[in-house]
Amino acid sequence: MTIIQVALTAGVIFLGLYMYLRLRSTLFDVLLILLFIGAGVFLILFPDYANTIAHWAGVGRGADLMFYLGFLFLFFLILKLYARLRRIEQNFTELVRKKSIEEAEDTAKKNY
Amino acid sequence: MPCYNEAAVIKNTVDELLEYGYKVVIIDDASTDNSGNQVEGLPVHYIRHRINLGQGAALQTGIDVALKKEADYFVTFDADGQHDVKDIPGMLQSLEHKNHDIILGSRFITGATTNISFIRKLFLKTACLFNYLFTGILLTDAHNGLRVFNRHAAKLIRLKENRMAHATEFLLEIKRNRLSFSEYPVHIRYTVYSRKKGQSLLNSIRIFFELVLNKIFD
Numbered sequence: 590m591t592i593i594q595v596a597l598t599a600g601v602i603f604l605g606l607y608m609y610l611r612l613r614s615t616l617f618d619v620l621l622i623l624l625f626i627g628a629g630v631f632l633i634l635f636p637d638y639a640n641t642i643a644h645w646a647g648v649g650r651g652a653d654l655m656f657y658l659g660f661l662f663l664f665f666l667i668l669k670l671y672a673r674l675r676r677i678e679q680n681f682t683e684l685v686r687k688k689s690i691e692e693a694e695d696t697a698k699k700n701y
Numbered sequence: 702m703p704c705y706n707e708a709a710v711i712k713n714t715v716d717e718l719l720e721y722g723y724k725v726v727i728i729d730d731a732s733t734d735n736s737g738n739q740v741e742g743l744p745v746h747y748i749r750h751r752i753n754l755g756q757g758a759a760l761q762t763g764i765d766v767a768l769k770k771e772a773d774y775f776v777t778f779d780a781d782g783q784h785d786v787k788d789i790p791g792m793l794q795s796l797e798h799k800n801h802d803i804i805l806g807s808r809f810i811t812g813a814t815t816n817i818s819f820i821r822k823l824f825l826k827t828a829c830l831f832n833y834l835f836t837g838i839l840l841t842d843a844h845n846g847l848r849v850f851n852r853h854a855a856k857l858i859r860l861k862e863n864r865m866a867h868a869t870e871f872l873l874e875i876k877r878n879r880l881s882f883s884e885y886p887v888h889i890r891y892t893v894y895s896r897k898k899g900q901s902l903l904n905s906i907r908i909f910f911e912l913v914l915n916k917i918f919d
Contacts, residue, residue: 672918682863685752686762689728690769693748 594633601629702727703759704780708734710894715740717786718778726766727780728759736780746770757867761860768855775855779846785888792849792885802854802880805840805871806847812886821891828905835912836872840884844868847887854880865904866911873915 605626612618632639632651639651648654702718704711704727711727718725725745729737731753740747748766750759760777767775774793778784784806792804808815809825817825828843848871850858857878862870875882 668917671914675914675918678863679861682754682758685750685754686758686765689748689750689762690766693746693766697746 590634597633598630601626601633702778702780703730703756703763704728704732704736705730705753705756705759706732706734706736707780708732708736708739710782711736711780712739712743714778714780714782715743715745719744721786721789723776723786723789724770724772726763726770728763728766730754730756730759755863755867756865757860757870758863760867764855764858764860768852772855773852775850775852777846777848781894783889783891784847785890788847788885788887789849792847792887795883795885796849796851799883800881801883803848803850803875803882804885805842805882806845806887807840807842807884808845808887808889809841810884810886813888815889816891817889818891824905831909831912832869832872835869835916836876838872838876840872842884845887845889849885850880854878862911862915864911865908866915869908869912870915 605622608622609619612622632655636651639654641651643649643651643654646654648657702714702725707714715725715727725743727740727745727747729747729749731750737747737749746766748762750762763777764775774796776789776792778789788806792806795801796804807813808817809822825843829840832843833839844865845868854875857880858871858874860867860870860874874880
């Protein structure tokens with residue numbers, strides 16, 4: 590085993606444990622996490638299989654295929670996060686707006 | 702009237718509007734200067750956002766308040782004094798006359814006057830083009846803060862863009878709600894003060910991205 594294989598395997602297992610501790614909800618989640626960890630570790634330890642899959646998909650190296658997929662996935666994640674951020678901002682705006690109008694009405698009542 | 706840090710000029714602007722007998726709703730978007738003190742004691746509706754939300758959000762709050770006060774006609778007016786109160790009666794007349802839902806001020810059609818610089822004009826004309834691409838509505842002016850609309854339009858328009866992209870969002874809302882509209886020549890006074898607070902190139906790039914994201918998510 591090379592150093593990079595040890596580092597990546599440790600990283601993947603750590604991520605898996607972390608996710609398990611954070612989510613730890615349904616059996617389905619646990620199975621999904623296990624599946625990803627298993628696939629990750631397997632491809633790290635036997636990179637030739639990744640290469641085979643990459644060749645099948647028309648990509649030169651397994652690492653490149655992972656990079657492309659990873660990039661797509663991250664981009665998707667950013668969009669999802671941004672959508673959520675917008676929703677939060679809209680809710681927050683409504684809250685501040687409502688409070689501002691109420692406060693103004695209260696002052697108006699006091700003055701008359 | 703949205704207001705953010707306009708203590709130096711807001712009183713003048715409001716006084717002019719009051720002189721003409723208009724009811725004024727001021728949305729102080731959490732100014733950090735004493736804009737609020739400047740209008741204290743004046744017969745206006747003063748609403749203060751506790752947290753700075755942006756001009757678009759302030760306009761929407763203003764529309765909400767005016768709707769609550771049973772207003773029949775709505776005018777958006779910049780606090781920095783660049784607009785001319787004398788344009789409002791004409792715009793209201795035009796609204797009634799043409800039976801339109803909304804009248805948009807323009808500084809670039811016949812009858813309008815402005816002491817605009819060439820660069821700024823180029824800027825705004827480019828913005829018009831982008832607005833056309835985003836909304837399908839081609840206007841002669843962009844980012845003109847003076848608009849007049851009726852209660853029907855006020856009820857339908859819902860600005861979600863908190864910051865500067867709301868100017869384009871106004872057009873999107875016109876389109877979405879099938880509101881009838883036209884432009885009206887207005888007089889814009891560029892002062893050293895309003896120029897300093899105006900839009901920069903960086904801002905327009907930011908607006909562009911806000912609009913792209915608006916298109917993706919809404």
